[in-house]
Amino acid sequence: MIISHITLKNWRNFKEIDVSLNDRIFVVGPNACGKSNFLDVFRFLRDLATPGGGLQRAIRERGGVSKIRCLSACQNPQIEIAVSLSEEPHSAIQWKYAIGIKQEARGNRQPYLSYEKVARSDGKVLLSRPDQEDQKDKLRLTQTHLEQISANHAFRDIAKLFESVLYLQLVPQLLRHPDSFIGVNVSEDPFGKNFLERVAKTPEKTRHSRLHKIQEALGIAVPQFKKLELIKDDLGIPHLQARYEHWRPGGGFQHEDQFSDGTLRLIGLLWSLLETDSLLLLEEPELSLNAGIVKKIPSLMYRLQQRKKRQLIISTHSEALLSDAGIGGEEVLLLTPEQEGTKVQAVGSVKDLRDLLEGGLTIAEAVLPRTIPPKIERFQQLSLLK
Ligand SMILES: Nc1ncnc2c1ncn2[C@@H]1O[C@H](COP(=O)(O)OP(=O)(O)O)[C@@H](O)[C@H]1O
Numbered sequence: 001m002i003i004s005h006i007t008l009k010n011w012r013n014f015k016e017i018d019v020s021l022n023d024r025i026f027v028v029g030p031n032a033c034g035k036s037n038f039l040d041v042f043r044f045l046r047d048l049a050t051p052g053g054g055l056q057r058a059i060r061e062r063g064g065v066s067k068i069r070c071l072s073a074c075q076n077p078q079i080e081i082a083v084s085l086s087e088e089p090h091s092a093i094q095w096k097y098a099i100g101i102k103q104e105a106r107g108n109r110q111p112y113l114s115y116e117k118v119a120r121s122d123g124k125v126l127l128s129r130p131d132q133e134d135q136k137d138k139l140r141l142t143q144t145h146l147e148q149i150s151a152n153h154a155f156r157d158i159a160k161l162f163e164s165v166l167y168l169q170l171v172p173q174l175l176r177h178p179d180s181f182i183g184v185n186v187s188e189d190p191f192g193k194n195f196l197e198r199v200a201k202t203p204e205k206t207r208h209s210r211l212h213k214i215q216e217a218l219g220i221a222v223p224q225f226k227k228l229e230l231i232k233d234d235l236g237i238p239h240l241q242a243r244y245e246h247w248r249p250g251g252g253f254q255h256e257d258q259f260s261d262g263t264l265r266l267i268g269l270l271w272s273l274l275e276t277d278s279l280l281l282l283e284e285p286e287l288s289l290n291a292g293i294v295k296k297i298p299s300l301m302y303r304l305q306q307r308k309k310r311q312l313i314i315s316t317h318s319e320a321l322l323s324d325a326g327i328g329g330e331e332v333l334l335l336t337p338e339q340e341g342t343k344v345q346a347v348g349s350v351k352d353l354r355d356l357l358e359g360g361l362t363i364a365e366a367v368l369p370r371t372i373p374p375k376i377e378r379f380q381q382l383s384l385l386k
């Protein structure tokens with residue numbers, strides 16, 4: 001199942017957006033236009049549905065309602081999120097889930113639900129809060145039904161989908177030296193701190209097969225890279241090991257602390273693609289990779305994905321990545337900052353962009369010029385005049 005549609009009101013720098021989502025979505029736009037904020041909505045839904053987490057924690061971890069709520073919102077605004085879930089893109093909607101969030105006007109200014117609604121494909125409304133119980137006890141509105149196993153029985157599918165959302169922004173240094181990282185232990189491990197542990201915990205047969213697939217896929221990008229496996233050192237600590245074929249006969253073995261940043265990020269990314277079939281959020285997968293390899297990311301993903309039907313939402317700046325001719329206009333969301341908030345459009349729904357794509361341009365050629373802030377253009381013109 002995928003999230004096939006989303007509407008947001010007053011979510012960070014998005015005052016109001018309403019877009020359909022494909023099973024693969026590239027989120028594209030200039031710096032600080034809200035790409036990470038857009039990805040964060042899906043993490044927020046995950047946090048809501050996580051037992052022991054829920055509404056209060058999800059908001060607290062983001063610094064409170066005032067940090068999330070759009071700064072250019074009108075008076076007394078609520079934050080609203082509504083999603084539709086479908087088996088696949090363009091197929092019938094199976095579920096709709098919607099919430100509105102407000103904050104108490106005084107006292108300890110606790111966040112609460114102004115509404116929570118669940119509807120099924122046949123139009124039957126399974127939940128519409130505030131209900132009578134909520135009227136009797138207002139404190140109930142400080143929790144969603146999504147976060148309560150005893151209350152979400154009738155729509156467990158929604159809770160399960162949200163709960164399994166995975167977010168990745170791999171930091172090679174953390175993959176290599178997890179113990180040197182002091183700081184809050186984030187439960188979702190977005191930066192790959194526990195990556196090697198996760199690989200080590202995977203049953204041997206599955207692990208072997210995944211590492212083999214990754215090694216084959218990586219071979220396209222890094223041809224010298226051979227035989228990727230997991231080994232344990234004398235202390236029992238897991239390490240990745242690969243053989244590099246080079247001029248020395250037999251080649252040399254290298255461990256993860258010697259892999260390049262890009263290779264490590266790619267291994268982490270490909271492993272995550274193989275690991276689950278849940279919604280995967282990828283933050284700028286192009287970082288620390290050279291353009292030649294970035295160009296191959298879409299086809300690497302496609303190869304590894306073939307048998308899995310899962311949704312991928314990828315934020316990117318990368319010209320190389322978006323020059324893949326296989327990326328269609330309906331797979332790209334263009335974020336454009338405007339006075340009141342960022343506008344979000346599916347590239348395929350913008351007539352002149354669609355014309356450019358039909359004329360044979362790639363997404364990189366058609367769309368990226370629109371993500372360059374005007375000031376940079378002026379700067380370039382000025383430097384040409386010198
Ligand atoms: N509550 C909010 N209301 C309006 N704008 C916000 C809010 N929270 C964050 N922003 C803005 O969002 C921008 C950062 O968005 P971000 O998702 O990090 O951008 P990107 O990932 O595209 O670089 C900043 O300009 C920040 O001011």
Ligand SMILES: [Mg+2]
Nearest residue numbers: 035036037315
């Ligand atoms: Mg960002």
